[in-house]
Amino acid sequence: MSTIRLTMAQAVARFLTAQKTEIDGTSLPLFGGVWAIFGHGNVAGMGEALHGVRDQLPTYRAHNEQGMAHAAIAFAKTSRRRRMMACTTSIGPGATNMVTAAAVAHVNRLPVLLLPGDVFANRRPDPVLQQIESFSDGTVSANDCFRPVSRYFDRITRPEQIIPALQRSMTVLTDPAECGPVTLALCQDTQTEAYDYPESFFADKIWIPRRIRPDETELAEAADLVRNAKKPFIVAGGGVLYSNAEKVLADFAQTHGLFVGETQAGKSSIPHDHPACLGAIGVTGTGAANALAEEADVVIAVGTRLQDFTTGSWALFKDPKRRIVGLNVQAFDATKHNAVPLVADARVGLEELSQALGGWKAPEAWTARARDEKARWFESAARYTDPTNAELPSDAQVIGAVQRTSSPTDVVVCAAGGLPGELHKHWKASTALGYHMEYGYSCMGYEIAGGLGVKMADPSREVIVMVGDGSYLMMNSELATSVMLGQKLTVVLLDNRGYGCINRLQRATGGESFNNLLQHTNHVTLPEIDFAAHAASLGAQAIKAKGIGELEDALKKARSAERSTVIVIDTDPLASTDAGGHWWDVAVPEVSVRDQVKTARKNYEDALGAQRVGD
Ligand SMILES: Cc1ncc(C[n+]2csc(CCOP(=O)(O)OP(=O)(O)O)c2C)c(N)n1
Numbered sequence: 134m135s136t137i138r139l140t141m142a143q144a145v146a147r148f149l150t151a152q153k154t155e156i157d158g159t160s161l162p163l164f165g166g167v168w169a170i171f172g173h174g175n176v177a178g179m180g181e182a183l184h185g186v187r188d189q190l191p192t193y194r195a196h197n198e199q200g201m202a203h204a205a206i207a208f209a210k211t212s213r214r215r216r217m218m219a220c221t222t223s224i225g226p227g228a229t230n231m232v233t234a235a236a237v238a239h240v241n242r243l244p245v246l247l248l249p250g251d252v253f254a255n256r257r258p259d260p261v262l263q264q265i266e267s268f269s270d271g272t273v274s275a276n277d278c279f280r281p282v283s284r285y286f287d288r289i290t291r292p293e294q295i296i297p298a299l300q301r302s303m304t305v306l307t308d309p310a311e312c313g314p315v316t317l318a319l320c321q322d323t324q325t326e327a328y329d330y331p332e333s334f335f336a337d338k339i340w341i342p343r344r345i346r347p348d349e350t351e352l353a354e355a356a357d358l359v360r361n362a363k364k365p366f367i368v369a370g371g372g373v374l375y376s377n378a379e380k381v382l383a384d385f386a387q388t389h390g391l392f393v394g395e396t397q398a399g400k401s402s403i404p405h406d407h408p409a410c411l412g413a414i415g416v417t418g419t420g421a422a423n424a425l426a427e428e429a430d431v432v433i434a435v436g437t438r439l440q441d442f443t444t445g446s447w448a449l450f451k452d453p454k455r456r457i458v459g460l461n462v463q464a465f466d467a468t469k470h471n472a473v474p475l476v477a478d479a480r481v482g483l484e485e486l487s488q489a490l491g492g493w494k495a496p497e498a499w500t501a502r503a504r505d506e507k508a509r510w511f512e513s514a515a516r517y518t519d520p521t522n523a524e525l526p527s528d529a530q531v532i533g534a535v536q537r538t539s540s541p542t543d544v545v546v547c548a549a550g551g552l553p554g555e556l557h558k559h560w561k562a563s564t565a566l567g568y569h570m571e572y573g574y575s576c577m578g579y580e581i582a583g584g585l586g587v588k589m590a591d592p593s594r595e596v597i598v599m600v601g602d603g604s605y606l607m608m609n610s611e612l613a614t615s616v617m618l619g620q621k622l623t624v625v626l627l628d629n630r631g632y633g634c635i636n637r638l639q640r641a642t643g644g645e646s647f648n649n650l651l652q653h654t655n656h657v658t659l660p661e662i663d664f665a666a667h668a669a670s671l672g673a674q675a676i677k678a679k680g681i682g683e684l685e686d687a688l689k690k691a692r693s694a695e696r697s698t699v700i701v702i703d704t705d706p707l708a709s710t711d712a713g714g715h716w717w718d719v720a721v722p723e724v725s726v727r728d729q730v731k732t733a734r735k736n737y738e739d740a741l742g743a744q745r746v747g748d
């Protein structure tokens with residue numbers, strides 16, 4: 134066996150360069166790059182190794198470890214999980230800064246390889262700078278925080294351990310059902326230790342996601358259920374996009390006279406103007422999709438985790454006899470709420486289900502009903518996004534301006550605040566992946582870093598990041614990275630001077646406005662933040678737009694700019710779209726001195742009556 138003597142870190146770097154994928158017949162590196170913030174614990178080991186492969190595997194420097202991991206996650210999502218990135222950090226705070234991002238990837242089932250540095254395996258210099266020191270367990274380090282938010286976790290304390298660890302990592306990262314974050318905690322001394330690695334370990338390997346075909350019995354049962362449905366309805370989740378199943382989904386719906394409601398992750402899996410598309414479903418859904426979902430007797434859930442925003446906290450589907458067909462690559466999701474599981478890749482699952490259904494079509498009265506609901510929704514919803522002269526426009530009015538100046542191939546990126554709900558209802562996504570919403574973890578601060586990852590994965594598309602003032606303040610540092618890397622973003626920053634959506638939620642649950650909008654906080658000086666000046670200081674072009682007219686002009690300017698542009702607009706913190714939507718379970722205090730809370734509790738208890746526990 135021929136071997137090559139390398140440090141463990143050099144072996145990691147070399148192994149990553151050998152992993153490939155094939156997209157549309159073209160071979161590409163599986164890893165689009167490595168994000169790195171160096172410190173002690175990775176600069177000498179991983180730093181030296183990455184420098185050695187810099188021509189095959191680029192290293193990118195970010196400004197915040199969480200931000201760089203968000204960029205990596207968005208890169209994987211935009212690549213439909215067919216490509217990914219790695220992230221390396223120092224030990225201690227550099228490492229734990231990535232834990233939140235690991236959770237984002239875990240919830241959203243997105244592959245990312247996290248390589249935090251770790252304490253010395255030989256323990257000679259203990260305790261080292263940033264070592265947390267457990268009093269009761271000598272094997273614990275700060276990196277153990279990654280365990281619950283990693284699909285695979287390992288700590289590398291000997292150089293040869295990296296061989297099985299990387300092989301297992303690749304299995305998880307490329308498995309459509311298992312995929313998520315992988316954490317390999319790399320002890321700093323081990324990174325630098327040499328070993329005679331077999332040459333075969335570094336042979337090129339092509340990873341093509343497997344497409345799992347349905348089991349015959351499950352397929353027969355699912356087809357039987359759908360064939361006997363009077364009011365069937367499809368819920369499309371992110372799995373449709375990861376499986377490249379958009380066309381098959383649209384054909385499936387048309388062939389069988391079915392209609393589609395989209396989850397946050399599934400939005401853009403069917404064009405908004407496709408006759409079968411009823412738009413968003415659930416808590417932030419359209420009136421059309423929710424009206425059909427309420428009555429549906431068979432829900433065909435395709436590639437969705439069925440989280441509470443989709444199911445209206447399990448109160449949306451109201452037919453007492455309704456059943457769910459769970460078409461999902463992951464059995465954990467396929468069997469939720471007593472669903473009839475159809476464990477399969479979304480694309481082949483829909484193809485085979487369609488074959489099994491043959492010429493079957495949903496009853497005409499039901500499809501006519503869906504068409505009416507859709508027409509009614511689009512007529513009534515348009516007024517929320519129409520142009521306005523208001524000094525403080527609503528989020529929906531800003532969305533209207535962005536939509537009017539956008540092109541069908543643009544990608545809108547968002548994650549937290551009031552915007553996700555408004556975008557889910559109102560954004561008209563024309564092309565697949567044109568809507569990039571991180572609403573699994575809804576992590577404030579994902580937006581700009583995520584936008585950067587989207588742009589790096591697909592530089593051909595204009596990327597428009599929509600972000601609230603709260604999220605922007607929480608994490609904006611990768612704006613500087615976008616300027617540095619020449620990865621142009623247009624950031625629309627909606628400044629309503631606080632946590633607008635949480636203030637509204639607080640009021641809706643009977644609370645007094647408290648600690649959300651800046652004016653309702655403990656303060657000596659009310660902050661008046663000049664976001665445009667801030668963005669300009671990071672190197673971006675910055676424009677303050679007064680009202681919708683100026684916003685549209687600024688958006689046109691940003692489109693033709695080469696550099697990232699931040700457009701700041703003041704908005705109304707109180708306005709939101711009241712049409713559409715569905716109840717969401719947010720627990721209200723059982724006792725309170727406030728009458729408003731008592732009333733809210735009474736309404737809450739009434740609403741709980743509609744919730745279907747487990748069924
Ligand atoms: C990291 C993180 N912390 C807290 C929250 C809870 N949260 C959700 S939205 C929100 C306020 C967001 O404020 P802003 O970005 O200004 O948007 P707005 O609500 O004003 O539309 C908060 C605190 C979260 N989702 N993520």
Ligand SMILES: [Mg+2]
Pocket residue numbers: 550601602603627628629630631632633
């Ligand atoms: Mg805000």
